[in-house]
Amino acid sequence: MIRCSGRSIIGIGSGPDCDGEVQVHLDTLGLQNFHIPKHSKVYTRFHEESIEHLTTYRNEVVGGVFPTTDYGFKIDDDEFDLFMNEVEKAS
Structure with a gap:
């Protein structure tokens, strides 16, 4: 898809081959105390x-x-x- 489109592809949980990655700060900063999506890396537990x-x-x-x-x-x-x-x- 990336090669065919000729456009920048931004993904969420799409892997390293996209042109950009979306992350939700509520998840990455550990601001919630419930389910963290698989695509999110938690950097801290605020x-x-x-x-x-x-x-x-x-x-x-x-x-x-x-x-x-x-x-x-x-x-x-x-x-x-x-x-x-x-x-x-x-x-």
């Missing part, structure tokens, strides 16, 4: 990694480990007063 990371995040928040002041911002008292004055004016 779904599983995401579950692990979100579980760690939840446990840190519930346990009071995160967030700490290291991950926040402090506003100067004068700046806060200016802000509150603007809030009062707008109310």
